[in-house]
Amino acid sequence: MRRLLMPVFFFIIFLLGSAPPAVAQFSEAGVQKLRVAVDAPDFTLKELGGEKISLKELRGKIILLNFFATLCPNCRRESPSFAKLHEEFKNTDLVLLKLVAKEKEKDIIKYKKELNISSPILIDDNASVTNTYGVSSSPQTFFINREGKIIGRVLKEMDWTSKNMKDLIEYLLKEKK
Amino acid sequence: MNRIHLNLKQPLIIPNLSLPPRIKYGVNSGGSPVVSRACGFLLEFIPMKIGAGMTFLEGPLKKVVYLIFILIFGFLGARCATPKEELKTVPKDQVHSLKEINLEKVFGENRGLKVLEENATTVHDYYRGGVQEKEEGERLMKESRWEEARRHLEKSNRFLRVVLKYLREDEANRNIHGNLVVIFLPNLLIADNDLKLVAVYKNMRNDNKVAEAKAEGKLYLAESLKSVRTEWADQIKKGFEDELPKK
Numbered sequence: 001m002r003r004l005l006m007p008v009f010f011f012i013i014f015l016l017g018s019a020p021p022a023v024a025q026f027s028e029a030g031v032q033k034l035r036v037a038v039d040a041p042d043f044t045l046k047e048l049g050g051e052k053i054s055l056k057e058l059r060g061k062i063i064l065l066n067f068f069a070t071l072c073p074n075c076r077r078e079s080p081s082f083a084k085l086h087e088e089f090k091n092t093d094l095v096l097l098k099l100v101a102k103e104k105e106k107d108i109i110k111y112k113k114e115l116n117i118s119s120p121i122l123i124d125d126n127a128s129v130t131n132t133y134g135v136s137s138s139p140q141t142f143f144i145n146r147e148g149k150i151i152g153r154v155l156k157e158m159d160w161t162s163k164n165m166k167d168l169i170e171y172l173l174k175e176k177k
Numbered sequence: 178m179n180r181i182h183l184n185l186k187q188p189l190i191i192p193n194l195s196l197p198p199r200i201k202y203g204v205n206s207g208g209s210p211v212v213s214r215a216c217g218f219l220l221e222f223i224p225m226k227i228g229a230g231m232t233f234l235e236g237p238l239k240k241v242v243y244l245i246f247i248l249i250f251g252f253l254g255a256r257c258a259t260p261k262e263e264l265k266t267v268p269k270d271q272v273h274s275l276k277e278i279n280l281e282k283v284f285g286e287n288r289g290l291k292v293l294e295e296n297a298t299t300v301h302d303y304y305r306g307g308v309q310e311k312e313e314g315e316r317l318m319k320e321s322r323w324e325e326a327r328r329h330l331e332k333s334n335r336f337l338r339v340v341l342k343y344l345r346e347d348e349a350n351r352n353i354h355g356n357l358v359v360i361f362l363p364n365l366l367i368a369d370n371d372l373k374l375v376a377v378y379k380n381m382r383n384d385n386k387v388a389e390a391k392a393e394g395k396l397y398l399a400e401s402l403k404s405v406r407t408e409w410a411d412q413i414k415k416g417f418e419d420e421l422p423k424k
């Protein structure tokens with residue numbers, strides 16, 4: 001009986017200490033998982049050179065909402081990998097949106113061309129959406145699940161094509177609709 | 178910016194005149210053609226006047242050379258000076274009007290994505306959370322739901338105290354991201370919460386807490402007034418004065 005006690009004790013400790021799979025996926029990818037998922041505030045914004053996009057209409061998809069600024073060097077550095085991720089997951093339920101506030105259209109066009117961005121860029125003219133999301137630094141990216149809830153966020157520049165990031169996205173895409 | 182490196186303390190021996198002037202005299206104008214030409218002319222002209230074998234500082238044109246260098250440096254310095262139109266400063270004792278800074282405006286700036294204590298990580302999260310809890314607390318107060326209002330106002334203070342651990346000073350206009358500017362008054366918001374809590378505790382007949390809230394509120398109000406003066410703060414001050422026992 002005594003022999004059994006120790007392994008059982010260690011097993012319990014192991015169970016208590018190990019994070020649930022989802023949390024581990026998020027932390028390995030460098031994403032802060034929100035302890036409590038919160039509703040993503042809805043918005044409708046004009047896409048650069050295109051139609052209006054409403055967050056509500058994208059319900060049922062996994063959304064990565066990336067706030068950036070054209071003059072922010074960290075945003076510039078992460079943009080190519082964000083564009084690559086967009087290309088790789090083009091035919092899935094993953095939607096990548098970039099959002100920029102209070103910037104001139106010609107600067108955004110130049111930025112898009114320079115960095116070869118293919119994902120939609122939403123223009124938040126009066127920064128109302130940026131304020132609503134409480135964005136206080138750029139880049140900042142929100143992970144929104146199929147139910148329209150924010151489940152995670154990243155407050156720094158990321159390599160969006162890293163293995164861990166792709167694993168996390170695959171994991172989120174596998175979640176039931 | 179243009180930089181000229183020339184050590185005038187060490188006597189300069191006039192070198193071979195066949196070398197290009199910028200290399201000969203150790204002058205690096207940083208690429209500006211105007212400054213290059215000016216230095217080049219100066220240093221080509223001086224040796225002719227001084228004559229071979231004489232050192233730079235012993236020459237008869239020493240004072241003139243110094244004067245010209247002073248003028249060049251003065252000219253470069255003036256180019257770096259901030260234009261007058263950019264020098265807009267707000268006097269520290271300026272009183273911000275209620276129209277400019279008020280509670281409704283602060284609430285408006287922080288509505289949106291709900292900040293939960295469990296999710297808050299950044300100072301800005303805590304500030305937004307503090308304001309959101311305050312708004313909820315004040316709404317409940319209007320409905321005379323004292324216990325619930327107390328919980329939210331106290332939670333608001335908890336959030337705001339976290340903010341003050343990192344950013345102690347109130348700011349009328351705080352630039353947070355790109356061109357985004359917000360009203361940032363954590364001290365004043367705690368003082369205002371405490372004033373509201375005085376009313377809440379009174380209704381809950383908790384005299385000890387009333388005294389505590391008054392004392393704390395006054396401290397935070399004083400702290401806020403050290404950095405920003407607002408009509409709103411004057412109103413809160415009056416609110417605390419009205420709470421004093423009448424003689």
